[in-house]
Amino acid sequence: MVEDWAYEKLKEDIGEKRYIHSLGVMNTSMELAKIYKVDEEKAKIAGLFHDCAKFREKRNLLKMAAEFDIILDNVMENNVELIHGPLGAEVAKHIYNIYDEEILSAIRYHTTGKENMSILDKIVFIADYIEPNRKFEGVEEVRWLAYRDLDKSLIKAMDNTIVFVVKSGGLIHLDTIKARNYLKIRED
Numbered sequence: 001m002v003e004d005w006a007y008e009k010l011k012e013d014i015g016e017k018r019y020i021h022s023l024g025v026m027n028t029s030m031e032l033a034k035i036y037k038v039d040e041e042k043a044k045i046a047g048l049f050h051d052c053a054k055f056r057e058k059r060n061l062l063k064m065a066a067e068f069d070i071i072l073d074n075v076m077e078n079n080v081e082l083i084h085g086p087l088g089a090e091v092a093k094h095i096y097n098i099y100d101e102e103i104l105s106a107i108r109y110h111t112t113g114k115e116n117m118s119i120l121d122k123i124v125f126i127a128d129y130i131e132p133n134r135k136f137e138g139v140e141e142v143r144w145l146a147y148r149d150l151d152k153s154l155i156k157a158m159d160n161t162i163v164f165v166v167k168s169g170g171l172i173h174l175d176t177i178k179a180r181n182y183l184k185i186r187e188d
Protein backbone atom coordinates (compact mmCIF):
# COMPACT_ATOMS: atom_id res chain seq x y z
CA MET A 1 0.00 0.00 0.00
CA VAL A 2 1.19 3.51 -0.80
CA GLU A 3 0.40 6.01 1.95
CA ASP A 4 -1.06 9.48 1.24
CA TRP A 5 2.05 11.35 2.41
CA ALA A 6 4.14 9.50 -0.20
CA TYR A 7 1.89 10.61 -3.07
CA GLU A 8 1.97 14.17 -1.68
CA LYS A 9 5.76 14.26 -1.31
CA LEU A 10 6.30 12.80 -4.77
CA LYS A 11 4.02 15.45 -6.32
CA GLU A 12 5.79 18.21 -4.39
CA ASP A 13 9.28 16.96 -5.35
CA ILE A 14 8.79 16.29 -9.06
CA GLY A 15 6.00 18.74 -9.96
CA GLU A 16 2.47 18.32 -11.30
CA LYS A 17 3.33 17.38 -14.90
CA ARG A 18 5.83 14.65 -14.04
CA TYR A 19 3.52 13.44 -11.27
CA ILE A 20 0.75 12.92 -13.84
CA HIS A 21 3.29 11.06 -16.03
CA SER A 22 4.18 8.90 -13.01
CA LEU A 23 0.52 8.01 -12.40
CA GLY A 24 0.37 7.00 -16.09
CA VAL A 25 3.45 4.79 -15.68
CA MET A 26 1.91 3.31 -12.51
CA ASN A 27 -1.33 2.37 -14.28
CA THR A 28 0.35 1.06 -17.43
CA SER A 29 2.80 -0.98 -15.31
CA MET A 30 -0.14 -2.58 -13.48
CA GLU A 31 -1.86 -3.48 -16.77
CA LEU A 32 1.32 -5.08 -18.10
CA ALA A 33 1.93 -6.89 -14.80
CA LYS A 34 -1.45 -8.56 -15.17
CA ILE A 35 -0.67 -9.67 -18.75
CA TYR A 36 2.87 -10.88 -18.00
CA LYS A 37 1.98 -12.36 -14.62
CA VAL A 38 4.16 -10.48 -12.19
CA ASP A 39 3.22 -8.92 -8.85
CA GLU A 40 0.84 -6.04 -9.60
CA GLU A 41 1.58 -4.25 -6.32
CA LYS A 42 5.32 -4.22 -7.09
CA ALA A 43 4.59 -2.91 -10.59
CA LYS A 44 2.39 -0.21 -9.11
CA ILE A 45 5.04 1.00 -6.64
CA ALA A 46 7.92 0.84 -9.13
CA GLY A 47 5.88 2.69 -11.77
CA LEU A 48 4.73 5.39 -9.36
CA PHE A 49 8.19 6.14 -7.95
CA HIS A 50 10.37 5.51 -11.04
CA ASP A 51 11.06 9.26 -11.51
CA CYS A 52 11.19 10.16 -7.79
CA ALA A 53 14.69 11.68 -8.24
CA LYS A 54 13.67 13.84 -11.22
CA PHE A 55 13.36 16.90 -8.99
CA ARG A 56 11.32 19.95 -9.99
CA GLU A 57 13.94 22.48 -8.93
CA LYS A 58 17.52 22.22 -9.99
CA ARG A 59 19.49 20.15 -7.51
CA ASN A 60 23.09 19.09 -7.69
CA LEU A 61 22.62 15.51 -8.87
CA LEU A 62 26.38 14.82 -8.84
CA LYS A 63 26.55 15.90 -5.20
CA MET A 64 23.45 13.91 -4.25
CA ALA A 65 24.83 10.82 -6.00
CA ALA A 66 28.08 11.17 -4.02
CA GLU A 67 26.11 11.49 -0.76
CA PHE A 68 24.37 8.20 -1.49
CA ASP A 69 27.71 6.56 -2.45
CA ILE A 70 26.56 6.00 -6.03
CA ILE A 71 29.56 5.28 -8.24
CA LEU A 72 29.07 7.12 -11.53
CA ASP A 73 30.64 6.02 -14.79
CA ASN A 74 31.92 8.52 -17.35
CA VAL A 75 28.69 8.47 -19.39
CA MET A 76 26.59 9.38 -16.34
CA GLU A 77 29.07 12.10 -15.35
CA ASN A 78 28.74 13.60 -18.82
CA ASN A 79 24.97 13.26 -18.94
CA VAL A 80 23.58 14.05 -15.50
CA GLU A 81 20.05 13.39 -16.82
CA LEU A 82 20.84 9.68 -16.52
CA ILE A 83 21.60 9.92 -12.78
CA HIS A 84 17.90 10.04 -11.82
CA GLY A 85 17.68 6.26 -12.34
CA PRO A 86 20.28 5.06 -9.80
CA LEU A 87 19.59 8.07 -7.57
CA GLY A 88 15.86 7.26 -7.73
CA ALA A 89 16.51 3.81 -6.28
CA GLU A 90 18.34 5.39 -3.32
CA VAL A 91 15.63 8.04 -2.80
CA ALA A 92 12.96 5.32 -2.98
CA LYS A 93 14.78 3.38 -0.26
CA HIS A 94 15.76 6.21 2.09
CA ILE A 95 12.84 8.62 1.65
CA TYR A 96 9.91 6.35 0.72
CA ASN A 97 11.02 3.27 2.70
CA ILE A 98 10.90 0.90 -0.26
CA TYR A 99 13.23 -2.02 0.41
CA ASP A 100 12.14 -4.56 -2.18
CA GLU A 101 15.16 -5.22 -4.44
CA GLU A 102 12.98 -6.07 -7.46
CA ILE A 103 11.24 -2.71 -7.21
CA LEU A 104 14.53 -0.85 -6.61
CA SER A 105 16.08 -2.55 -9.65
CA ALA A 106 13.19 -1.49 -11.90
CA ILE A 107 13.62 2.12 -10.72
CA ARG A 108 17.44 2.01 -11.00
CA TYR A 109 17.45 0.79 -14.62
CA HIS A 110 14.31 2.45 -15.98
CA THR A 111 16.23 4.88 -18.23
CA THR A 112 19.18 2.85 -19.52
CA GLY A 113 17.90 -0.72 -19.18
CA LYS A 114 20.51 -3.38 -18.48
CA GLU A 115 21.64 -6.83 -19.58
CA ASN A 116 19.23 -9.65 -18.64
CA MET A 117 16.40 -7.50 -17.28
CA SER A 118 13.71 -9.01 -15.07
CA ILE A 119 10.11 -8.89 -16.28
CA LEU A 120 9.41 -6.13 -13.76
CA ASP A 121 12.44 -4.14 -15.06
CA LYS A 122 11.08 -4.50 -18.59
CA ILE A 123 7.54 -3.52 -17.62
CA VAL A 124 8.56 -0.27 -15.93
CA PHE A 125 11.00 0.56 -18.73
CA ILE A 126 8.34 0.17 -21.40
CA ALA A 127 5.49 1.70 -19.35
CA ASP A 128 7.68 4.82 -19.04
CA TYR A 129 7.85 4.91 -22.83
CA ILE A 130 4.19 4.18 -23.69
CA GLU A 131 2.06 5.58 -20.83
CA PRO A 132 -1.00 7.45 -22.24
CA ASN A 133 0.50 10.95 -21.88
CA ARG A 134 3.44 10.05 -24.17
CA LYS A 135 2.92 11.41 -27.67
CA PHE A 136 6.26 11.20 -29.46
CA GLU A 137 7.08 9.77 -32.88
CA GLY A 138 6.91 5.97 -32.99
CA VAL A 139 5.11 5.54 -29.65
CA GLU A 140 2.04 3.89 -31.24
CA GLU A 141 4.03 0.98 -32.66
CA VAL A 142 5.83 0.36 -29.35
CA ARG A 143 2.51 0.64 -27.47
CA TRP A 144 0.94 -1.98 -29.77
CA LEU A 145 3.93 -4.31 -29.33
CA ALA A 146 4.12 -3.91 -25.54
CA TYR A 147 0.79 -5.71 -25.01
CA ARG A 148 1.75 -8.54 -27.40
CA ASP A 149 5.51 -9.13 -27.30
CA LEU A 150 7.30 -7.43 -24.42
CA ASP A 151 10.85 -8.12 -25.66
CA LYS A 152 10.11 -6.89 -29.18
CA SER A 153 8.63 -3.70 -27.73
CA LEU A 154 11.81 -3.13 -25.70
CA ILE A 155 14.04 -3.61 -28.74
CA LYS A 156 11.96 -1.10 -30.71
CA ALA A 157 11.95 1.44 -27.88
CA MET A 158 15.71 1.06 -27.40
CA ASP A 159 16.35 1.40 -31.14
CA ASN A 160 14.30 4.61 -31.18
CA THR A 161 16.08 6.00 -28.11
CA ILE A 162 19.55 5.13 -29.44
CA VAL A 163 18.78 6.84 -32.76
CA PHE A 164 17.41 9.85 -30.90
CA VAL A 165 20.46 10.15 -28.65
CA VAL A 166 22.89 9.69 -31.55
CA LYS A 167 21.06 12.36 -33.59
CA SER A 168 21.26 14.67 -30.55
CA GLY A 169 25.02 14.09 -30.41
CA GLY A 170 24.89 12.33 -27.02
CA LEU A 171 26.70 9.35 -25.53
CA ILE A 172 25.00 5.95 -25.44
CA HIS A 173 25.20 4.33 -22.03
CA LEU A 174 26.85 0.87 -22.03
CA ASP A 175 23.88 -0.64 -20.18
CA THR A 176 21.60 0.45 -23.04
CA ILE A 177 23.86 -1.31 -25.56
CA LYS A 178 24.07 -4.44 -23.38
CA ALA A 179 20.30 -4.48 -22.83
CA ARG A 180 19.59 -4.24 -26.54
CA ASN A 181 22.22 -6.81 -27.57
CA TYR A 182 20.96 -9.28 -24.97
CA LEU A 183 17.39 -9.05 -26.32
CA LYS A 184 18.46 -8.94 -29.96
CA ILE A 185 20.56 -12.14 -29.72
CA ARG A 186 17.52 -13.97 -28.29
CA GLU A 187 14.93 -12.42 -30.61
CA ASP A 188 12.76 -14.92 -32.51
Ligand code: DGI
Nearest residue numbers: 051079110111112128161165170171172173176
Ligand atom coordinates in the same frame (compact mmCIF):
# COMPACT_ATOMS: atom_id res chain seq x y z
O1 DGI B 1 12.53 10.40 -17.04
P1 DGI B 1 11.64 10.32 -18.26
O2 DGI B 1 11.71 11.56 -19.10
O3 DGI B 1 10.24 9.96 -17.94
O4 DGI B 1 12.18 9.13 -19.19
P2 DGI B 1 13.60 8.38 -19.13
O5 DGI B 1 14.01 8.14 -17.73
O6 DGI B 1 13.46 7.18 -20.01
O7 DGI B 1 14.61 9.40 -19.75
C1 DGI B 1 14.49 9.66 -21.13
C2 DGI B 1 15.72 10.38 -21.62
O8 DGI B 1 16.89 9.60 -21.38
C3 DGI B 1 15.63 10.63 -23.10
O9 DGI B 1 15.94 11.99 -23.35
C4 DGI B 1 16.67 9.72 -23.70
C5 DGI B 1 17.64 9.57 -22.57
N1 DGI B 1 18.42 8.33 -22.66
C6 DGI B 1 18.01 7.06 -22.58
N2 DGI B 1 19.04 6.20 -22.73
C7 DGI B 1 20.14 6.96 -22.91
C8 DGI B 1 19.75 8.31 -22.86
N3 DGI B 1 20.60 9.34 -22.97
C9 DGI B 1 21.88 9.05 -23.17
N4 DGI B 1 22.74 10.06 -23.28
N5 DGI B 1 22.34 7.77 -23.24
C10 DGI B 1 21.53 6.69 -23.11
O10 DGI B 1 21.99 5.55 -23.18
Ligand code: FE
Nearest residue numbers: 050051110111
Ligand atom coordinates in the same frame (compact mmCIF):
# COMPACT_ATOMS: atom_id res chain seq x y z
FE1 FE C 1 12.97 8.70 -15.90
Ligand code: FE
Nearest residue numbers: 110111128129
Ligand atom coordinates in the same frame (compact mmCIF):
# COMPACT_ATOMS: atom_id res chain seq x y z
FE1 FE D 1 12.45 5.43 -20.22
Ligand code: FE
Nearest residue numbers: 021050051128
Ligand atom coordinates in the same frame (compact mmCIF):
# COMPACT_ATOMS: atom_id res chain seq x y z
FE1 FE E 1 9.49 8.63 -16.56
